[in-house]
Amino acid sequence: MANRLADATSPYLQQHRDNPVDWWEWSEEAFKEARERDVPVLISVGYAACHWCHVMAHESFEDEAVAAQLNADFVAIKVDREERPDVDAVYMTATQAMTGQGGWPMTVFATPGGDPFYCGTYFPKQNFTRLLASVTKAWREEREGVLKQGAAVVQAVGGAQVVGGPTAAISAELLAAAATGLAKEHDPAYGGFGGAPKFPPHMDLLFLLRHHERTGSAEALELVRHTGEQMARGGIYDQLAGGFARYAVDAHWTVPHFEKMLYDNALLLRVYTQLWRLTGDVLARRVADETAEFLLRDLRTPAGGLASALDADTDGVEGLTYAWTPAQLTEVLGDEDGAWAADLFRVTPGGTFEHGKSVLVLGRDIDAADPELIGRWQDLRARLLTARAERPQPARDDKVVASWNGLAITALAEHGVLTGSASSRDAAIGLAGVLAERHLVDGRLRRVSRDGKVGEPVGVLEDYGCVAEAFLAVHQITADPRWLRAAGGLLDVALAHFGTGSGGFYDTADDAEKLLTRPADPTDNATPSGLASICAALVSYAALTGETAYREAADAALTTVGPLIEGHPRFAGYSAMVAEAVLTGPYEIAVATTDLTDPLVLEAFREAPGGSVIVAGTPDLPGVPLLADRPLIDDRATAYVCRGFVCDRPVTTPQELIARLQR
Structure with missing residues (x-):
């Protein structure tokens, strides 16, 4: 043997x-x-x-x-x-x-x-x-x-594996039908879509946020807010350390399947960051901050990159690290605080999980409480987390997957620029460097690395799409032309080696290992479909460079999933999200400035509709097409707002910029 x-x-x-x-x-x-x-x-x-x-x-x-x-x-x-x-x-x-x-x-x-x-x-x-x-x-x-x-x-x-099936042009009516379809499946009591088991519907929520921005739909925004709140207060969210589990076995998000996946937390970081951007919701902001902290604290690997997952089991037992009894709370916190924590976290004598233990849920709104109560809650959380750290911990799958790190880079870039988090911004740039230096081999992506060593499996379409999207996100927060060039190289490989010839994309390259069949699945699963992720990058790259061939490729690919978006939106949320950007324009916003801390820069990122591309930097910065021929007006930071490469009159105040974007 x-x-x-x-x-x-x-x-x-x-x-x-x-x-x-x-x-x-x-x-x-x-x-x-x-x-x-x-x-x-x-x-x-x-x-x-x-x-x-x-x-x-x-x-x-x-x-x-x-x-x-x-x-x-x-x-x-x-x-x-x-x-x-x-x-x-x-x-x-x-x-x-x-x-x-x-x-x-x-x-x-x-x-x-x-x-x-x-x-x-x-x-x-x-x-x-x-x-x-x-x-x-x-x-x-x-x-x-x-x-x-x-x-x-x-x-x-x-x-x-159907290639060349029915198509449908992206339209406002098609996306309205998708939003209506999701609303019909929404659980009015506990949020989410459908029944148990419940998976975080992050890609559908990203679509609904953009749909709300484009149409003003209050219903779309409420679906996101309600689902986001229910998940954040449930056991699927780690109430002590942050981060979401893969799914809940019940309809009310109480008992999770305890594995924590990089891709779920990356996509949910985007959801909660964008929900806070649009609403100012304090719960959404806290969860976004804690999720970013979880990614960087618990999944960052010594060799660079983010690990794939934390295990569902600890020493072969599900939930061993995370579940509590009232007696265990009292042992850590004392009688009075233990009883208060048991009530707050719904830890009951009978238990909500197994063997009389409970998964911690947040039983009532604490984010809007008075400062003294919030302080008590934060103190108890810290003490419980310290005690929990002494328990056996779940194993970590420390391989670095290109596409999932790409999703995390995009999320961290958004969180960093919108909240002012230097740690998220710096992490996004650093992680992009890991992918560029380790996973790009002779111009082609490798899917995995571990302990600093790149693996043999070649990148699939989702790797090219998610990493290209990530490089474009980093380009936008740095104005560094390196990332724009790198993204363009990945997209050129995707167009040359993954196209079906009928507008869509295969999931494997034409020169990859031949299997029984060549996969071409346009549906989202745990992560965005390869087609959706590559379309997201193509749309952004075209807007950043003015090279319309990339936009045309995205438009053609989206028509191949049009029927799926309209009829089965739960399985096409990321494609629908990209389609919303297409209908919006997307906006192309250049902020010419010698001071990146100018309020005009922050307002551009905070007020621009989802899917917009935004670059701030000195006028005519080499290698940055969006800043070409963008002079300062009266030596002041100046914003240029364009759609479809047609630009409005430049503005120099945040108020004027907001008026332009809300028009």
Whole structure:
């Protein structure tokens, strides 16, 4: 037995390095081994923070008898879905086609050619061993039927990847229909859309915020405010340390699945920052600040970059770090403060979670309380967090994923410039440097790095889109032409290697590894679709440079998801958000100034509608097209407000600028 995962860059694969299973990484060599041995392949897909992945590992993959059965009759391949989203997408489509549902761990049996013929998710040990025996028997005695089944699944997978389907032009009516569709699914009691389990609908909320700005819709803004408040007071939000869990198992956000993902917190940082910008809501501002602090405190890695996730489990137990009993509160805080905290955080004798423990929720509005009460609350939080730090802590998946770091850079740049947070601004610039210096190899993106070492998996479309969008965000807060050039290079690669030829985009490059089919999924999942993220960057880049070909590419791609935005907006929130920017213009705002602290600069960022591009700097700054031919008026900071490259008369006061943008 020779487990081959010891040198893997993926922490998830590293978790399995000591299994008695003879694991292979995804590679042609693994399939060659299966062909030479004439055995089927087991493809096991998961990720480091996945609770049920851990359960199946403990039950089956760490068991000597199960491992012996696997090693004798299969070639076993372990895949980190976050490192290889292309592999995950293909086999998830197969799993959904075969079972009607999907999830992780994903368990796929395939031919030595990679054709899946039986798929599932988590299997308890007894079921799994029976399944291994059944698959082995079928492979040996009913080979023709197995191969026929595999061919049928491959055909179904290919049919699910529709390229060149129906289109719909982006219009005000289409986006109004999307907003109406979301409103119909809104939970009026607890916020969010649909029932349990509830995932933070960050991309839909970003769309609704922009829809409100363009149309003045009070309903759209209230959907965001209500959902944002309910999540922030729920157990899905870490009431002591900040940061959001992946989802809540209930409809009222009380009990989370405790993993904390970088991408969720990056997108939610944008939501709460923008909600505060538009409303001045003190809860939104606090949550934005705490989420930014969580990202930089708990996910920053020694080698640079932000880690992917904190685990759902601690020492194999869900919620061990986070849940409390009334007695534990009293032990830390004393009788009086313990009772007050139990009431505030809804910690009950019976518990809201498991084994009599409760997840902390914020039972009443504390942000608007008097200063003395707020001070007491902050003191209790600090004491509880200190005590919690002495408990066992969840493991951290410390691989750096390009696209997710891109999402975080954009969020931190927005938070930094809007709130004046130097730590967020500096972090955005520093993280962009990590991606540019480590993940860009010969002009192409690599998806992951770990401990300062870049991995082999190549970037997929979402990497190019999210990183390009991030570079453009950093360009806007620095006026450094380096980031504009870098973003343009990524977009040129995307246009050259990912286009479908009919306006849309594939998720993998034309020169990437060939899989069963070439994924082209326009729907948002846990993160923005590759198509949506690349469109966001294309629209901003065109507005910043005046190069209309990039805007035309975005417009064409958005029409391919128009029917999805209109009919299924919950799965196209990021595309709808970009579409709102397209209808708004977007605004192109140049602030010519020799003083970046001038109030005109801050007002430009705070008042410009979402999706606008804004650059402040000295007139005619080399390499910055938006500042070309933008002189100072009367030696004062001067703002130029344009839409579609047509500009209004320049203004020199914040009041005039606000009037221009609100017109």
